[in-house]
Amino acid sequence: MLKAVRKCCLQAVLILLAYILHTTIFPKFTFNGISPNVLLLLTVFSSFQQGMNTGMVTGMICGLLCDIFYGSVLGVYGLFYLLIAFFAGSMARFFYKDEFIFPIVVVAVSDLMYNFVMYVTNFLLRGRFDFQSYFQSIILPELVYTLLLAVVCLPFITLIAQRLRRIDLKEKEKEETDVGNIQRLDQKDT
Secondary structure, eight states: OHHHHHHHHHHHHHHHHHHHIIIIIGGGGOBTTBOOOHHHHHHHHHHHHHOHHHHHHHHHHHHHHHHHHTOSSTTHHHHHHHHHHHHHHHHHTTSOTTOSHHHHHHHHHHHHHHHHHHHHHHTGGGTOOOHHHHIIIIIHHHHHHHHHHHHHHHHHHHHHHHHHHHHHHHHHHHHHHHHHHHHHHHHHHO
């Protein structure tokens, strides 16, 4: 129980930190008006490192934050971030959690999917058909910027995830030892 509460609190802090970075720090360091998608990174890495369910909850919360502060309709970003987490979690089943290249590829594909959906919903449906211009001016720079940030952040995230897994294993071993000791005491009493 305590472990689950600690994980939820840690995830809430990570979401809040990513949102603060996404809205306050990185917009100051834009490249032609483009900044990296930190919330997408957190969603993909959470889904990849901590499992699909945790990633989907993280993605939904990150998306709802975007909906509340950026979107005109509540739930669109939430649904899309949730689908990205589902995609990343589905792909994570086939690879080791400590791998370096695969999460970067998943971030790239997720960012391309995200930007393509943004193009369709924000431009194509409004009659703006110049995809090449959108790709060159928005999708490609954001993809490069997000991937650079992913390459910098991934070793730290992997290290944190490894330490959390070790702590979980130690706690699990301690619980099993405690249960074994209790069972032996019960057998002595009878």
